[in-house]
Amino acid sequence: MKASRRPLPRGAMPPSSLEAEAGERVPVPGRLQPVDAERVLMRTRVGEVARRIGQALGELFCPASCAGCGRTWLESRDGFWCGSCREGLPWIRSPKCPLCGRPFPKSPSSSDHLCGNCLRGEFHFQCARSATYHSGVVRDRIHQFKFGGRLHWGPPLSELLVETARREGLTEADCIVPVPLHVRRLRQRGFNQAALLGRFLGARLHRPVRYDLLYRFQWTDPQTRLHREQRHANVKNAFRVGNPQHVKGLHVLLVDDVFTTGSTLNECARSLRRAGAGEVTALTVARALPDWKEDWKEKSGDA
Ligand SMILES: [Zn+2]
Numbered sequence: 320m321k322a323s324r325r326p327l328p329r330g331a332m333p334p335s336s337l338e339a340e341a342g343e344r345v346p347v348p349g350r351l352q353p354v355d356a357e358r359v360l361m362r363t364r365v366g367e368v369a370r371r372i373g374q375a376l377g378e379l380f381c382p383a384s385c386a387g388c389g390r391t392w393l394e395s396r397d398g399f400w401c402g403s404c405r406e407g408l409p410w411i412r413s414p415k416c417p418l419c420g421r422p423f424p425k426s427p428s429s430s431d432h433l434c435g436n437c438l439r440g441e442f443h444f445q446c447a448r449s450a451t452y453h454s455g456v457v458r459d460r461i462h463q464f465k466f467g468g469r470l471h472w473g474p475p476l477s478e479l480l481v482e483t484a485r486r487e488g489l490t491e492a493d494c495i496v497p498v499p500l501h502v503r504r505l506r507q508r509g510f511n512q513a514a515l516l517g518r519f520l521g522a523r524l525h526r527p528v529r530y531d532l533l534y535r536f537q538w539t540d541p542q543t544r545l546h547r548e549q550r551h552a553n554v555k556n557a558f559r560v561g562n563p564q565h566v567k568g569l570h571v572l573l574v575d576d577v578f579t580t581g582s583t584l585n586e587c588a589r590s591l592r593r594a595g596a597g598e599v600t601a602l603t604v605a606r607a608l609p610d611w612k613e614d615w616k617e618k619s620g621d622a
C-alpha cells in the first residue's frame with residue numbers, strides 16, 4: 320500500500336494548515352485568528368473537555384496507524400510508532416562523538432571519543448545530536464516529507480526529536496530555531512521542513528520557537544550532490560542574524576532534518592555565536608554517514 324493512501328497519523332493536520340503555521344499565516348485585521356481561537360478554547364475547562372471528547376471520537380472513527388509499518392493502529396498515548404517499528408529504528412547509540420554526535424558503527428566496543436572534525440575544532444555549536452541514522456524507514460519518511468510534500472510525516476519524525484532531546488539533555492534551551500530556508504526555496508517547496516519539525520518539538524518541550532532570529536539571505540545550490548569542502552563553501556556566509564540584541568546570551572537549539580557534514584548547522588551556529596548567542600546546540604532527526612551503509616547492512620540486514 321502506498322504511503323499516501325494511509326490514514327494520517329494522529330496529530331497530523333492537512334498540509335494547508337501546517338504551511339500556514341510555518342510562518343506563512345497572514346493576519347486579517349479585526350478578525351480572531353484560528354490560532355487565537357484555539358488558544359482561548361484551550362484555556363477554558365469546557366475547551367479541555369471538548370478537546371478530550373474530540374480526541375476520543377477521532378480515535379474511535381479515525382484511528383492512527385503506525386508511521387513505520389502502517390498496519391498497527393495506535394492510541395494517542397502510544398505515540399506515532401508501534402513497539403516493533405520503534406525498536407527496529409536505526410537509533411544512534413554510543414560509541415559516538417560527545418561533541419558532534421557522530422556515531423562510530425565500525426568500532427562498537429569503543430567508548431565515546433572525539434571525532435577528527437571535532438579534534439580539529441571545526442564546529443561552532445557546543446553539541447549536536449541526531450535521533451537515528453539516515454536509513455531505512457526514517458530516510459523514506461524524511462524524503463516523502465521533504466520532497467514529496469507528505470506533511471503528515473512531520474509529527475512522527477518530530478517525535479524522534481523529542482525523545483532524543485530528552486535523552487541527551489537538550490531540553491533546556493531558551494528557544495528553538497529551525498534552520499531557515501531562502502525565501503525563493505520556501506516559495507518553491509511551499510514549506511520549511513525544519514520549521515514544521517521545530518514547531519512540534521517546541522510544543523512538546525514547552526520551548527518557544529523563533530523564526531525571526533536567523534535568516535538565509537544568500538541563495539545556495541542544493542547540498543545533496545556536493546562534497547564536504549563544496550558544502551562548506553556553498554553555505555559560507557549564507558545566514559544572518561536579524562537583530563543581534565535578540566540573540567545576546569541566549570541558548571539556542573537549532574533544528575533540522577538531516578545532519579550530513581554539518582556545514583549548514585555549523586554556519587548557522589557561527590552566525591549566532593558571532594552575534595552574541597551564549598550557547599548553540601543542534602538536533603536533527605537523522606545523521607547521514609558516508610561510510611555508514613555497509614555497516615548497517617551487515618548489522619541489520621537492511622537492503
Ligand atoms: Zn509499526
Ligand SMILES: [Zn+2]
Binds near residue numbers: 416418419
Ligand atoms: Zn565530532
